[in-house]
Amino acid sequence: MAAGLKIVFYRQSLDDLGLLLPAIGLLVLLRGVLHWLSEIYGMRIAFLVKSKIRERLFQHILNLGPGYQEKRRSGDLQALLTDGVESLEPLLTGYIPQLLVAFFGSGLIALYIFSLDPVVGVIALAGILITVVFPQLMSRRVGKIMLDYWQSHARLNAHYIDAMQGMPTLKMFNAGGRKGRELAREAWGHYRHSMQGLGISLLDSAVVKWAAAAGSALAAGVGALRVSTGDMPLAELFVILFLSVECFRPLNDLIMLWHRSFLGVAAVRGIFAILDTAVDIRDRPGENGAETQTRARPGIEFVNVTFGYAGGQRPAVQDVSFRVHPGETVAVVGKSGSGKSTLVNLLLRFFDPQEGSILLNGRDIRDYSLPLLRSQIAVVFQDTYLFYGTVAENLSVARPGAAREELERAARLAHAHDFITDLPNGYDTQIGERGVRLSGGQKQRLSIARAILKDAPLLILDEATSNVDGASEKLIQASLEQLVQNRTTIIIAHRLSTIRGADRIIVLDDRRVRETGTHGELLAARGVYAQLTGLRHG
Template sequence: MADSSKIVEEYTKVESRRGLSVTSGASHMKLFDPRVLAMGKGEYGRLWSVVTLGLLISFSYIVQGIIIALILEDVFSGRPMAGSIPSFAGLVLIIALRWAMIWANDRIVARAATNIAISLRRRIYHKLYDLGPGWMLSQKSGVVQATIVDGAEALQNYYGRFLPQVIVSSLAGLAIMVILLYVDVIIGLVVGVMMVASLLQPLAIYRGVGSRIRVWFVAMPRLFAEYVDNVQGIVTLKSFNAGKRHGKLLDLKTNALYDAEIGILKDEILWGVPLGLVAAIGGTVAIVIGALRMDAGSLSAGGLLFVLLLVREALRPVTDLRQTIHFSFAGMGAAEGVLDILEAVPPAAAPVDPIAPGTLPPSIAFEGVTFRYRKGDAPAVDNFSFAVQPGEKVALVGRSGSGKTTVTSLLLRFFDPDEGAIRLGGEDIRRIRPERLRAMYSVVSQDTYLFHGTVRDNLLLAKPGASREELESATRAASAHDFITGLPKGYDTVVGERGVKLSGGERQRIAIARAILKGAPILVLDEATSNVDVANESLIRDALDRVARDRTTIIISHRLSAVRDADRIYVIEKGRLAESGSHSDLIRRNGDYHALLMAEGGSV
């Protein structure tokens, strides 16, 4: 069992900004960071409406104070109450209007905050799509998920609650200070000092506890990611009786996060108390000065009442601001993770000078391609070259880890090579727009992904407007129609998350049907039969043979029985091309291919 102190250290240590492996420079966020302010730009109109209503609400309190002071002055002066009836009516009207403004303000805040959260999630999703699988391979999905969900929610309160309140508190406080300066300069200055100290409170507290807030927002997504990891791996945990051990580890990490959060709350209180005292003492001093002024005859009783009520109203914006300070800390902690994604650089950037639209021949060429997943690592693909002409069927074979699947990732431009070039139809793929490039390929991989939806929904990913006849034609060609119609609701049967309600062979045949439906001129089969049994393999191989007709086909496989009829076979060893030729040519050479075939137990 890991030592608890090490767990705490791990979960309170900031590494590479929230655990996301990017270099965005999003750490050490400022409380009013321009990049964060820019993210809410689309809702500035509504936010200014919130500020305007907030100022009107604050103004209504000031007017209310003035009216109450006038009523009390009439009472203390012995004037008839009948003369105060208009003041009472005005007071009721002010209260009614304020209630209506508060109601409208809350609705606008909710609408603006929700729109900002939706907009942020949309931007993050599109950015993740642009970053692609190559970037996601270096991330923990739970961390990214927490950023999308919790990060956007924390920021909506920063924009909707904290930012407008900063402006309202500042302007309302300034207005009250100006009025008090008009009544009495000394009192106005005292209240002014109190207001400035109170408005500086968020900056002071953020400077004091900002780093710990950041620690919490680093630790929380990591812990969330571990819970997701454990839930997804529940079968493995049960099979090894490891559930309790992992549960105890999660308990330790959860407690570490709890301790970090309690520490933040303590620091907030410690930093907030002195500044709260400044406001309270400032208000008391102003009232005492007012009393002394009245005793000296330089301030009337009505004036003192006016001062008392205005000092009370001066404390209201300060109190409102203090109630929203936590939203700012949570927002800044979340903003770092959001910016880490939004400012991330894709492993394969969009082309600066894309080629003009037009038909590209379905030929592929790798020219001296070298690629490393990380700087300093051994090349996953090393000075690798091969070519496929339109209509050819070419196979890439080799031991596990030889670099075969990396070729697929480079072909789809999830990454760019460190050296060399990859050409499609004679054009460097770095000059082809990503959507156009990927429209050229139909890919069937060993790890088929089906979304939680119906069979029909998953098929229509390939061609959203496909007719029923087109769907059935594709599934028949993939040997999938019969089993689909045998499902409880046929094509409208829900397959479950990742297609869990289907067998491996059934999922694979749906993937093949999708590839057929897409109708791309190049077919990439990446270990398409590696995870199915012999009976399903025969069905799937027949289906793949039908799909491959009249298409340029690349087969990546460690099962050599799947590549015998390829026009050309390339044998990869440690990322380098070991040998190439047809099946019969390679057998005669008695080289690496022959050794792989013998290790597989196959016959020549």
């Protein structure tokens, strides 16, 4: 470049430039092509990375299970999976590539200036050093502010989701105004965190821009002074004037892209916090090789099981022991909070007990692979969850790829087929979010149909008929009596009609097993069970 300028300014002719001008033109064209390719492939890579991160995040949250989700609001996790991952795009397509451009571009240009004139080169390198070191000095403060910013963003998102899902309740209690003021306080808190983040990032910008401007100005000034003293040729001064601006341009672009990537940089901390969380419920190494699914009716045994949520801080069951023989139907009853549903969570290995063990066919359930263990169990929960989609799609959750005839058979056994065919599109009817377009009884019957479709040898009915009317309960009860004949069944219920037919009844009280026996034996004992039934029917 310096040689070309010498030709132009000293000889005042373009004839001797030779191939220099075409080479410059080709470089300009190459720069445009490379920029176009970087945009195309940058976006493609960003989309791929975002998809992979979402997939890995969701899988990890799935592996963490209910034990992790009970500690977090669903809105927090939703914010990370959607807004958080999406906000990574400016970081992936802009900021990270620009880091390489700034490192190589500014560094190489500064070294070239140093080769032309060491004094001016040192000034350029000093300016670059300031723009690099100062943000590092502020990194701890910036990191805390970014974390606070993301946490306030996720908390605000969780509040809005909570308010939308609970809108009927807010309307019923005329609490919309209070909830609105609560949301306003959260929004203003998020605004304050945003301003704090903006202020600290603008401070970085100011220092970087000042260092860039000062470096360029000093390089030009010192270069002019050295030309005037004869220490540097005039042609090299022109090169320095051009390159001193180009030297700091990548750094200015970097700080601009930093602002665009602010939300993504903040979200990264939340994403890695989830990915770094250890999975407590996992398969034991080397236990999955020779496992095969069996249709034999299993036996279940709880041996001195003690468990409390939040790592034992909220006791749920204490020293619980009982046995369910293969093919037996056992009912578990007790007051609310006595630990009935906790037994189901432990059997499914949503949690592991702090003490004791649970045996399936004489083998600790922790020795089974999680897919195999859960494939052996069909559960109808009290709180039925239906996904957004059609009736058929919700039923197929139990057995993906099941034929329409199999879906209809399961629905008939659950006495759901008639109301399904009355829907506008039958099994292809969209039922809305959480099955909002269905009644409570209809949702419960779909849940029972799913359990029937799964056809697992161990059946658990957790208050399975709690949300159906009397007529539907009788029909479902008749179907369940046929269904349990070839299965080991655990019934968790408070209705006497669902308890009478059990082979045995286990009574929980104060998180412990207090009584065991048949319906008649327990009534005759006049203990906790007699009191429970008296409360129901007295």
